[in-house]
Amino acid sequence: MQPLQLPLFSSSDTRFDYPFPPTRYQGSKQKWVGWIWENTQHLEFTTVLDVFGGTGAVSHLFKRVGKQVTYSDVLAFNHEIGRALIENHDQTLATPMIEVLLDTDDPLAYPTFIEQTFPNIYYTDAENQWLDRMVYRIDHLLANPYQQAIARFALFQACIIKRPYNLFHRANLYMRTAPVERTFGNKTTWDTPFPSHFKTFAQQANLAVFDNRQPNTAIQCDALETPTGFDLVYLDPPYINHHGVGVDYRDFYHFLEGMMNYSQWNQQVDYESKHRRLKPQKSAWNDPHTIIEVFESLIERHHKSILIVSYRDDGIPSHHDLVKVLRRFKKEVYLASQPTQYVLSQKRSHELLLIAP
Ligand SMILES: C[S@@+](CC[C@H](N)C(=O)[O-])C[C@H]1O[C@@H](n2cnc3c(N)ncnc32)[C@H](O)[C@@H]1O
Incomplete structure (x- = not known):
């Protein structure tokens, strides 16, 4: 051809x-x-x-x-x-679908693994609760696997951009929340609510989708x-x-890897570590x-x-x-x-x- x-x-x-x-x-x-x-x-x-x-x-x-x-x-x-x-x-994620996903304010009993496992580590309690809900909603509300992939892409990017250093290598939520004068970092980006970042990244992903x-x-x-x-x-x-x-990419981004395997995340967490990383795996590349x-x-x-x-x-x-x-x-x-x-x-x-x- x-x-x-x-x-x-x-x-x-x-x-x-x-x-x-x-x-x-x-x-x-x-x-x-x-x-x-x-x-x-x-x-x-x-x-x-x-x-x-x-x-x-x-x-x-x-x-x-x-x-x-x-x-x-x-x-x-x-x-x-x-x-x-x-x-x-x-496949793209149309705006009405993004709105449906983001409408997390309902009385359903969602899983609470992130809220329970990562208090004061990477995100606030309310943000952790939102993440628990979004992982569940993406799994259950979207039937098309590529639309799910776009939604997860948006979720991962939102998680990365709200992190000091854009990584999960330390329990350092305090860097975001402490009332100190900062010489670096982007507090506005860190404090922008998850739904707002999610929308932006979903729309950016939509623009990148095409058929060659x-x-x-x-x-x-x-x-x-x-x-x-x-x-x-x-x-x-x-x-x-x-x-x-x-x-060590698995270590730097363990939180995103965990979200991909939410139902078994619990068994993979290294509970000895302050920042609740995944149990380490050696890699010859590191x-x-x-x-x-x-x-x-x-x-x-x-x-x-x-x-x-x-x-x-x-x-x-x-x-x-x-x-x-x-x-x-x-x-x-x-x-x-x-x-x-x-x-x-x-x-x-x-x-x-x-x-x-
Ligand atoms: C330098 S980054 C690649 C960046 C990529 N070219 C880009 O533009 O985004 C290295 C990548 O290798 C992946 N990686 C690490 N160990 C690997 C392995 N043993 N096999 C395959 N991929 C691995 C990491 O997950 C990471 O995404």
């Missing part, structure tokens, strides 16, 4: 006709997608696997330019985002178990800084001693595909070591580089793209 001629290929570049929702997810490549496309558009490919899909920003780019995209991520909440924004090609006439899919899969046989495989793994400290081995296995697994790796020049392993691994399977490895400054980091570093056709 001829790939659909998307607006991108017309004389005026209207690539962003389907705007991707702004996100505060750690490591999102949203601001780099134009640059990623500049460096990949010359390659010949139709099918793409995005192994560490995250927000779906890069999958959405490839969807916009008419590729057949498989989004993958190991976490259930990210997979749900991939279903909402990548796999979904025609390709059978795009979203899967939940560990990187080393991803299916093979794609024309191009894009890798954007968790980052380990030069001190050896990695980004360990500076093992990351090179998993990189090798992953590159070997997909070596028949064009490989594109997003990386930073100050990570572990070094990008030189990564190039060495790629060179074991590929004749040529090209490097694109852009200077950048990351939030909460004084040091300037470079965003890299390793291109191994």
